[in-house]
Amino acid sequence: MDESVISNTIEEIKLLAEKENIDISRELDDLKTKYASSKGDTWEKVQLARRIDRPNTLDYINLICDDFIELHGDRHYGDDPAMIGGIGTVDGMSVTFIGHQRGHNLKENIARNYGWAYPEGYRKALRLAKQAEKFNRPVVTFIDTAGAYPGLESEERGIGEAIAVNLKAFSVLRVPILCFVIGEGGSGGALGIGVGDKIYMLENSIYSVISPEGFASILLRDPQRAQEAADLMKVTAQDVKEFGIIHDIIPEAPGGAHTDPSFTATKIKERIITDLKRLASRNPGQLIRYRSKKIREIGHFNENNEQAQDLFKIFTKAFSRS
Numbered sequence: 471m472d473e474s475v476i477s478n479t480i481e482e483i484k485l486l487a488e489k490e491n492i493d494i495s496r497e498l499d500d501l502k503t504k505y506a507s508s509k510g511d512t513w514e515k516v517q518l519a520r521r522i523d524r525p526n527t528l529d530y531i532n533l534i535c536d537d538f539i540e541l542h543g544d545r546h547y548g549d550d551p552a553m554i555g556g557i558g559t560v561d562g563m564s565v566t567f568i569g570h571q572r573g574h575n576l577k578e579n580i581a582r583n584y585g586w587a588y589p590e591g592y593r594k595a596l597r598l599a600k601q602a603e604k605f606n607r608p609v610v611t612f613i614d615t616a617g618a619y620p621g622l623e624s625e626e627r628g629i630g631e632a633i634a635v636n637l638k639a640f641s642v643l644r645v646p647i648l649c650f651v652i653g654e655g656g657s658g659g660a661l662g663i664g665v666g667d668k669i670y671m672l673e674n675s676i677y678s679v680i681s682p683e684g685f686a687s688i689l690l691r692d693p694q695r696a697q698e699a700a701d702l703m704k705v706t707a708q709d710v711k712e713f714g715i716i717h718d719i720i721p722e723a724p725g726g727a728h729t730d731p732s733f734t735a736t737k738i739k740e741r742i743i744t745d746l747k748r749l750a751s752r753n754p755g756q757l758i759r760y761r762s763k764k765i766r767e768i769g770h771f772n773e774n775n776e777q778a779q780d781l782f783k784i785f786t787k788a789f790s791r792s
Contacts (some may be wrong), residue, residue, distance in 0.1 A: 478777065495684055504538075512700045513696075513700050513701070515675075515706050515707075516682060516705065519653045519675050520653070520654055522573075522579075525652070525727050525728065525731040526571055526572050526610070527571050530731075530735050531556075531558060531569075531631055531653065533735035535558030535567075536559045538559075539557050540554060543590075543608070544590040544593035545593075549636050550587055550590045552584075552586055552587040552591050552615075553587040553595055555568040555595060560743065560746075562742075564607050565607060565608050565609070565610055565746070566598055566599065567611075568599065568612070569612030569614065569652075570612065570613060571585060572614055572615075582764035585654075586617065586619035586659065587619060588623070589627040589628050592636050593632055595636060595663050596635060596636050599639065600639070603645050606775070608647070608648070609697065610650070612652050613649060613651045613652065613653075613664050614652050615659045615660060616657075617657040617658065618633060633659075633662040636662045636663065640756070641762060644757065646749035647666050647669065650669075650672070650720065651672065651675045651707075652672050654676055655678070667757055667761055667764075668717050670716070670738075670741065672707065672727060673720065676700075676705040676706060677705060678703050682705070713766055718741075
């Protein structure tokens with residue numbers, strides 16, 4: 471339910487209550503607090519998700535894995551440093567890791583193209599996922615990109631086709647897949663490795679179809695309104711979970727994951743171990759059916775029943791006294 475609709479409904483209930491001389495100010499205050507605007511909090515999370523010192527894919531892999539071997543190349547064009555992958559060991563299990571890779575300084579970001587992967591990055595991810603399927607290894611992906619690289623050479627080499635093929639291939643992969651949005655999950659660049667049995671977001675990560683700046687420029691006609699756009703877009707982990715797109719939120723240390731990377735890495739590792747042990751007991755057909763069902767449900771939108779029910783409860787409680 472839109473925030474303006476909630477505010478208007480609260481005001482209508484307030485006027486009716488005053489007319490009937492019924493005091494429900496306390497209940498209305500609680501309702502306003504629960505559904506208050508979170509513009510400041512949303513923009514703060516956007517900034518945290520983009521911090522240059524925020525742990526990246528290799529940071530988490532090194533903290534989670536007992537050992538890790540990175541693999542390179544897509545066997546078609548070349549190797550993309552913005553997308554990394556390889557085989558690691560977690561609690562005695564062999565796992566294929568795939569993820570966007572950003573840098574922690576200007577030199578690293580230039581070398582990694584700021585995590586904007588080319589088509590060969592997504593084809594490398596596909597090659598490693600298929601290899602994992604062949605050897606019955608589960609797949610874990612780390613999503614951290616503002617989007618796939620939109621340059622001319624990327625289009626010439628088929629970025630749209632590469633992402634589309636990954637969407638199809640990951641949706642029917644016959645091994646468990648866990649996906650974690652660890653920073654910024656943007657557009658098709660995120661979706662190219664974002665199809666899985668379980669999808670999680672870190673507490674201060676964001677997930678959106680376009681950047682707040684892009685949204686502000688195109689729809690609000692003012693790039694300076696990016697903070698307002700971020701709030702309208704509902705990009706936070708809490709918003710995305712409410713929409714049913716992700717399964718759960720991974721907590722971070724107070725102040726953000728950059729303050730204590732090992733804390734969040736431990737939480738991710740615990741989730742990986744728990745989920746993979748559970749998913750390993752399912753046959754491939756069950757995994758694919760559940761995964762497909764989850765994907766198809768994402769396009770369905772229902773009015774937020776919790777908000778509507780809260781309003782209805784206060785309304786009926788107030789006027790049952792008259």
